[in-house]
Amino acid sequence: MDLAWQELMAITELQEFEVPNENPFEAIPYLSMEPMVSQGGFGMSQPQPESIPATCDAHPAAVYENAYPEMMPPYQRLNPHMDMHYSLPVPGGHGSSRMLANTQALHPPLMSLLEHMNMKTRSHGIAKDGVINLHCTGQIKQACTDDLESDSGLSLGSSPPLASPENAVHGVPSYLPADGMMGYAESESIGEQYRMRPSLLGSVDYQQSYSSYPGTSFPTTANMQPINQQTYQPIASLKQPVLPTALHDLQLNSSGLTRLGAYQSMYPKPSSVPVPLNRDQRRARTLKIPFSLDKIVNLPVDDFNELLTQFTLNDAQLALVRDIRRRGKNKVAAQNCRKRKLENIVHLENELGQLRAQREHLTRERLEFQQNLAIIKCRLSDLYTQVFSQLHDEEGHPYSVEEYSLQQTNDGNIYLVPRNTALEGE
DNA sequence: GAGACTTGTCATGTA
């Protein structure tokens, strides 16, 4: 009996199944984990899963070698919520965490296998990044496409890469010089259309407003200098009288635009092809709006209102300016909204792929766990039967496995007790 | 010419 007992205890993995306050030799809690094995006890007549080796005498180590040909990472590292997959109903109130802990302790190779799975997951993340990169490439392609019919005078290329107040107003210089230029080619002075306030006479805004219209010749005021005498003359390709405005932005820059952005917005890229005016540009040109669409759209509200106060605009002009501002901001918002939508789609697709891979791993892991559990139960049943075959009462009658179980006390002694009886202090 | 796609705009809701 001692020999049989030692053999029984030699299955070290069984100790991992021990549950406090439970009969260590009661396998009923684990039977519930195994739908393939009946709960009728450990009789040799238990049905065996097809995948279980023919003999129950196989060494546990050999069992594990066969059952875990590869490593599997801990799923919990991938998704802490996935322990729900282990939450099989367990009589006796054993939580899923307990079972998972047992599982990990029961199958040491499983840890390495789970690590392997974890690495695969990291690799998947790299692939995810690759997808995003492809997506961004597409965005760049889109961003390079000018929309010549944009009512608000903006385009994807001039839009900030992300929706942020900083980008929208301050940071990113426009790729489209047309944003800052109305494209006006009229030779007549539109400045005469406005009644400049005395305090603003000769102001830089006044100059700037005209500088926004390439091709416009300005009425020369006392403090205005010919454009070819300005500080930024070195830009050879510049033929339009926009330098005073650029100088103003570089010196003052109180409009919310960065110096670089304002500077570049005032220096259109040379283009041999004339850019057709969009609807708002044409309207602004018709109504002779004295400042650029870029400012109308991108200035902060305070600066925008201040800009409006510097000119006396009629109702039609004010309405147009506010419409341009509204449409321009909404255009950027729509672009950002669509970009976020696409990014969300890519993100969800990646998550879906990860979840599918995790589900596949879990299914495989669960199957392997069930197979090994059945093997262990079979082995335990063998040893249990072997132990009981050597136990006899005073009259020489064998004890029944169905009626008695083995329990170990704290002092290490093993007792044969009826199944419906629990030893005190255990 | 039909359909998919892109982009701008409007209407509406929210902060």
Next chain:
DNA sequence: ATTACATGACAAGTC
């Protein structure tokens, strides 16, 4: 009340 922003829906243009 105003403003900015987000987003669905629609229209127009493009491929």
